[in-house]
Amino acid sequence: MSKTSDRYVKVVAWSEEDQCYVGRCPGLMLGGVHGSDERAVYAELCEAVDEWIRLHEAEGRPLPKSTSLREIEAMV
DSSP, X not given: OOOGGGGSOOEEEEETTTTEEEEEOTTTOSSXXXXXXXXXXXXXXXXXXXXXXXXXXXXXXXXXXXXXXXXXXXXX
């Protein structure tokens, strides 16, 4: 069973500059979440994405176009 947040790519990667893992959801939210544990950052990112979606829906704002892995890879 798919949920709305499944339509957005979530990326967690190590940042040399920040010396921690940074999680982002391109196209949906600016900024991101960070921490020293990769799995914890991913879990927090998933929660943040769900919250962004809830806020959009509660305010009656349309969600940004969903992202796909193929689109993200094309940007690189």
